[in-house]
Amino acid sequence: MFCLVLLFEIINGNKAPENSMQYMVSLQSKFGFHLCGGFLIREDVVVTAAHCDELEPYQILVGSHNLKGSNRRLIKIQSRCKHPDYKTVGLGNDIMLLKLSEKVPLNNIIKTIPLPKPWIYLKDNQICSVAGWGKTLNSHDVDDLQVVNVSIINPKGDSGGPLVCDGKAVGVVSFNRNANCNYPDAPNVYTDISKYLPWINNVTERGKLLSQS
Incomplete structure (x- = not known):
């Protein structure tokens, strides 16, 4: 732990x-509801908490500090990988990686x-x-x-x-x-x-x- x-x-x-914290992403449901936060470590990989998997995130929002902003971009989650030793929140190993369905273009708005x-x-x-x-x-x-x-x-x-x-x-x-x-x-x-x-x-x-x- x-x-x-x-x-x-x-x-x-x-x-x-x-133009700050440009690595932040919003994990969202299929219907666009915010579920959890996360952050880009690679163009196609996001780190978040393993317990967020219980909410079944479908996509991420990136590129905007506002969930309804004009620069926001939605990208589907291709796969999720929780740490193999995660069991439940409070017992440790609460970390998960998300593989995105496409690479996010890094620019002056989106960064890792x-x-x-x-x-x-x-x-x-x-x-x-x-x-x-x-x-x-x-x-x-x-x-x-x-x-x-x-x-x-x-x-x-x-x-x-x-x-x-x-x-x-x-x-x-x-x-x-x-x-x-x-x-x-x-x-x-x-x-x-x-x-x-x-x-x-x-x-x-x-x-x-x-x-x-």
Whole structure:
């Protein structure tokens, strides 16, 4: 069970600036409903949380911070590959790779995000960020991507979205207490991506990204 378990401290949360976090994707149903967050690590590969598979994502939205924006692009998910040791959220290994049906054209609107080294050292009170289209503190769903700086944990990110430190995706949003992030004394839990690099490389580089749902 490789997790980053850190107490959160809310600093501020706002609409993500234009031309930022261009690796973010929205996992969506066949009918266009937002289900989970995710992030591009390759033109045709997205990382998200394994428990998002239970929602049966059909496609991703990429290229827009707004779920209804004019620049958005929808791409079908070809296959899903959960970590083989994942059983249920809370027991670890909450990570999944999505193979897209086509490559996303990388440009000044859409970019990938690098993964960390096989080791990470997060300093006390280090400022990182999490983003997503999940509920805000007033419990309203939002169409615009929201981002918050945290030290080290965040209350707004969608499941599957990245914890970003120093420009690298170091964690995947996994779970918190009763799906409620507003607990001052309880940690949010992120899957530690650095511990899964061999698995990610094996699946993506050797063409083993097959559906294991």
